Amino acid sequence: MSSNLSKTIKDVLAIDQPAANNEISGERDVREAIAPYQAEFPYERDEEGQVTRREFCNFLFLTSGALFLGAAGFAGKSVYDSRFEQTYPQTKIEGAAELQPGASLNFRYPTEDDTAILIRARDGNFYAYGQKCTHLSCPVYYAKEHDRLECPCHEGGFDVHDGRNLYGPPPRPLDKIELEMREAEVWAIGRKPSGGEKENGI
Numbered sequence: 351m352s353s354n355l356s357k358t359i360k361d362v363l364a365i366d367q368p369a370a371n372n373e374i375s376g377e378r379d380v381r382e383a384i385a386p387y388q389a390e391f392p393y394e395r396d397e398e399g400q401v402t403r404r405e406f407c408n409f410l411f412l413t414s415g416a417l418f419l420g421a422a423g424f425a426g427k428s429v430y431d432s433r434f435e436q437t438y439p440q441t442k443i444e445g446a447a448e449l450q451p452g453a454s455l456n457f458r459y460p461t462e463d464d465t466a467i468l469i470r471a472r473d474g475n476f477y478a479y480g481q482k483c484t485h486l487s488c489p490v491y492y493a494k495e496h497d498r499l500e501c502p503c504h505e506g507g508f509d510v511h512d513g514r515n516l517y518g519p520p521p522r523p524l525d526k527i528e529l530e531m532r533e534a535e536v537w538a539i540g541r542k543p544s545g546g547e548k549e550n551g552i
């Protein structure tokens with residue numbers, strides 16, 4: 351068997367070296383040269399091609415499956431997070447009923463660690479925001495003379511009616527706190543991260 355193999359290799363090498371008056375050999379010449387020995391050294395080129403295609407299809411299937419599962423995981427997490435974000439306590443804001451137009455008070459919402467500010471603006475409506483400035487978290491205050499929220503650290507300013515950042519370094523609006531009037535009482539019922547669409551003036 352080893353002598354047959356050596357002869358086959360020599361035949362193939364001889365074909366790969368063009369004779370002086372011959373042309374370059376191709377796959378067909380190689381096939382002809384090895385044909386007598388295929389019974390001893392079976393080498394199914396077509397089947398090998400099919401295996402390669404099968405493996406390639408498997409690779410595509412597994413890759414696309416992994417991508418699909420990854421995207422589904424992210425989508426599921428977003429849904430879970432959005433549902434989680436909607437859960438807030440409903441809290442009565444003490445002292446709100448006595449607040450006059452052009453005045454404000456501080457409170458904590460949704461937890462004792464979250465400082466917030468309730469404003470009764472000149473228009474008589476109530477507005478509430480997280481008190482941390484969106485620049486470097488200094489506490490904002492209500493500037494009655496300008497009817498807006500201002501930050502003393504780097505002179506940032508926010509619109510009292512929607513929390514928009516008006517000037518200075520703050521990069522985005524204040525977090526809004528959703529309010530609800532219950533008789534003469536004012537209740538905090540939710541909190542929207544800055545950029546939220548819902549109006550919270552009542």
Ligand code: FES
Nearest residue numbers: 483485486501506
């Ligand atoms: S922390 Fe408010 S403007 Fe910088």
